Amino acid sequence: MTEIKLENVSNKYILKKVNLTIFSKELFMLLGPSGAGKTTLLKAIAGLVDYEGRIFFDGESIDNLPLEERMVGYVPQEFTLFPHMTVEDNIAYGLKARKLPSSTILNKVEQLLDVFGLRNLRKRYPKDLSGGEKQRVAIARALAIQPRVLLLDEPLSNLDPETSKYIREWLKSIIIRRFGITTIWVTHDIREVEELGDRVGILYNGVLEQVGRLKEIISSPRTDNIVELLGLHNIFECEVIETDGPFAEIEFQGIRLLAPYDGGKIEKALIHPQDIVISRETTKTVNTFSGVLEEVDEKIGYVRLKIRVGEAILVSELPLDIYGLLNLRLGEKVFINIRPRAVKLIS
Amino acid sequence: MGYKDAVYRALHPIFSLLMPIPALGWLPLLILWIGVNEALPILLVFICSFFPVLYNTVSGIRSVDKGYVEIARSLGASPRKAFFDVVIPLALNNIFTGLRLEAGMAWRTIVAAEMIAIPVGIGALMITSQYLIRVDVVMLCLGILALMTLTSEKLLMLIEDKIIKWR
Numbered sequence: 001m002t003e004i005k006l007e008n009v010s011n012k013y014i015l016k017k018v019n020l021t022i023f024s025k026e027l028f029m030l031l032g033p034s035g036a037g038k039t040t041l042l043k044a045i046a047g048l049v050d051y052e053g054r055i056f057f058d059g060e061s062i063d064n065l066p067l068e069e070r071m072v073g074y075v076p077q078e079f080t081l082f083p084h085m086t087v088e089d090n091i092a093y094g095l096k097a098r099k100l101p102s103s104t105i106l107n108k109v110e111q112l113l114d115v116f117g118l119r120n121l122r123k124r125y126p127k128d129l130s131g132g133e134k135q136r137v138a139i140a141r142a143l144a145i146q147p148r149v150l151l152l153d154e155p156l157s158n159l160d161p162e163t164s165k166y167i168r169e170w171l172k173s174i175i176i177r178r179f180g181i182t183t184i185w186v187t188h189d190i191r192e193v194e195e196l197g198d199r200v201g202i203l204y205n206g207v208l209e210q211v212g213r214l215k216e217i218i219s220s221p222r223t224d225n226i227v228e229l230l231g232l233h234n235i236f237e238c239e240v241i242e243t244d245g246p247f248a249e250i251e252f253q254g255i256r257l258l259a260p261y262d263g264g265k266i267e268k269a270l271i272h273p274q275d276i277v278i279s280r281e282t283t284k285t286v287n288t289f290s291g292v293l294e295e296v297d298e299k300i301g302y303v304r305l306k307i308r309v310g311e312a313i314l315v316s317e318l319p320l321d322i323y324g325l326l327n328l329r330l331g332e333k334v335f336i337n338i339r340p341r342a343v344k345l346i347s
Numbered sequence: 348m349g350y351k352d353a354v355y356r357a358l359h360p361i362f363s364l365l366m367p368i369p370a371l372g373w374l375p376l377l378i379l380w381i382g383v384n385e386a387l388p389i390l391l392v393f394i395c396s397f398f399p400v401l402y403n404t405v406s407g408i409r410s411v412d413k414g415y416v417e418i419a420r421s422l423g424a425s426p427r428k429a430f431f432d433v434v435i436p437l438a439l440n441n442i443f444t445g446l447r448l449e450a451g452m453a454w455r456t457i458v459a460a461e462m463i464a465i466p467v468g469i470g471a472l473m474i475t476s477q478y479l480i481r482v483d484v485v486m487l488c489l490g491i492l493a494l495m496t497l498t499s500e501k502l503l504m505l506i507e508d509k510i511i512k513w514r
Binding site: 043046047048067068070072073074076078080082083084085093094097098125126127141142145 | 412414415417418419420421423424425428432433436437511513514
């Protein structure tokens with residue numbers, strides 16, 4: 001139940017005058033590529049790195065508080081469980097360090113073991129835990145001290161996609177509904193932002209480039225960095241031609257597409273470059289068009305192609321090996337296909 | 348020394364200079380300063396073991412990921428508590444490696460000292476047996492030396508396994 005306010009927070013390595021307010025009980029997503037300064041920003045709030053500027057919790061400056069008094073629950077990306085302590089000792093560590101009575105420690109640990117489904121693992125050492133189990137222990141350990149704010153540094157990045165998908169919603173319900181803690185969740189995965197966040201901040205090269213709801217940012221990205229990061233190359237103003245149950249036929253720049261539609265006003269259509277499939281022959285499925293390859297830009301590990309379809313230029317991204325197999329040439333006629341579910345309509 | 352960079356930088360050059368000197372190199376000075384008595388082998392074992400154990404302990408402490416200390420501190424531990432709760436236990440691996448290596452070396456150094464300067468113990472007995480051409484006694488002494496070295500190392504390994512349960 002703590003509001004976090006950052007005023008001109010900078011540090012000599014990366015952060016550049018970050019100004020940000022995170023509301024009480026909010027789950028704030030911090031999105032950015034590797035090396036953007038996301039972890040450094042979390043560490044500044046936790047008091048683990050030097051910084052300039054000011055940080056406030058509920059209007060009170062915490063800049064001069066030693067880190068053990070900031071009451072911040074910090075969960076690093078690699079979890080950093082103490083390898084010489086069992087699960088229950090890891091969870092209890094913060095409570096013991098704060099010299100709480102042993103009965104309080106016991107009660108709190110038992111409660112967290114239950115909430116996080118760790119009762120059966122209580123005597124295990126971290127080396128005997130899976131990635132998902134380690135993650136739960138790390139978050140339980142951070143929550144044990146009843147922190148004022150919770151800082152999660154890419155908590156799902158060490159998990160396989162299936163586990164990560166399952167844990168996302170569960171974690172949100174635990175953190176926000178059960179514990180009601182103001183949380184900053186660092187990620188580089190836009191899917192996590194789409195599914196979890198109230199608001200998102202885009203950090204790029206130490207600069208907080210935009211803050212807002214994801215839909216607002218997608219709708220009007222302020223910088224090219226954001227367009228690049230969120231893959232917003234194919235965003236078009238469109239109109240709905242016809243609706244048919246859960247789908248709508250939309251039109252932009254001479255292209256008619258079938259897209260999922262749940263009612264309401266539609267202004268823009270977004271297609272991620274990875275969702276545009278290219279082939280040399282037509283597939284005769286919906287949302288298939290012919291176009292002309294106008295530009296090829298080789299990136300690290302993938303190729304970005306610009307294809308003219310009618311009046312529109314669509315951007316597609318292909319892995320290098322697929323591009324090599326297709327053996328495409330500039331000016332050549334190609335076919336593109338877009339799954340209806342890959343078209344996102346934005347109000 | 349392993350925990351504080353300033354202390355490490357101040358003391359490391361001194362220890363680096365003293366460490367390469369073989370323990371037996373100190374023997375003439377020790378005999379001159381304290382004479383040939385019961386304290387001599389003890390001091391010799393201390394000198395023999397001190398630098399390698401110190402070196403392993405310092406490198407063990409320095410190799411502990413600072414992330415563990417950061418987490419301990421953010422959970423409410425004072426720097427001192429983080430050191431004793433987290434850094435020392437995680438450095439135990441290296442500390443025990445140093446102790447195990449030095450347990451054998453200490454025995455060998457003592458026997459060598461007894462052979463050349465201290466007139467008692469296994470080393471002295473081996474030299475006397477050599478003069479008397481008692482090969483059997485020399486072989487027995489060598490066997491006892493091997494047994495003592497092995498026992499010390501095994502004992503330390505047992506203690507290590509008892510203490511470092513989390514490996």
